[in-house]
Amino acid sequence: QVDLRESGGGSVQAGGSLKLSCEVSGYIFGSCGMGWYRQVLGKERELVSKISPDGTTTYADSVKGRFAISQDNGKNMLYLQMNSLKTEDTAVYHCSVEGKIYGKCGVYNYFAQGTQVTVFS
Numbered sequence: 001q002v003d004l005r006e007s008g009g010g011s012v013q014a015g016g017s018l019k020l021s022c023e024v025s026g027y028i029f030g031s032c033g034m035g036w037y038r039q040v041l042g043k044e045r046e047l048v049s050k051i052s053p054d055g056t057t058t059y060a061d062s063v064k065g066r067f068a069i070s071q072d073n074g075k076n077m078l079y080l081q082m083n084s085l086k087t088e089d090t091a092v093y094h095c096s097v098e099g100k101i102y103g104k105c106g107v108y109n110y111f112a113q114g115t116q117v118t119v120f121s
Helices: none
Strands: 003-007 010-013 018-025 034-039 046-051 057-059 067-072 077-082 091-101 104-111 115-120
Touching (some): 003 091, 018 034, 018 091, 018 115, 034 067, 034 077, 046 077, 057 067
Parallel strands (some): 010 115
Antiparallel strands (some): 003 018, 034 046, 034 091, 067 077, 091 104, 091 115
């Protein structure tokens, strides 16, 4: 059973930094894409960043140059370093890994419960 456990959320002043961590278990780490989503109440969940099995990373335009996704294969950990935070980054952040059906990744996703990030001015 896939289990995703996040840590690192909190409140920070604009311009500050936070690092989110996600411990992944019950999953073949790196077998499919892994990433971070965020959601603001009343809005759709959006992809913040993703790392593919080959190490390719993608970012939402709104976070490019400020956020960095990384992974530690030995520890089955996924990270999101968030720098130069803005008030509009305030959201619940969810760690996510792609499921695989018949060898195809991304047919569905597993999501962690979420951790609140609040950026105040």
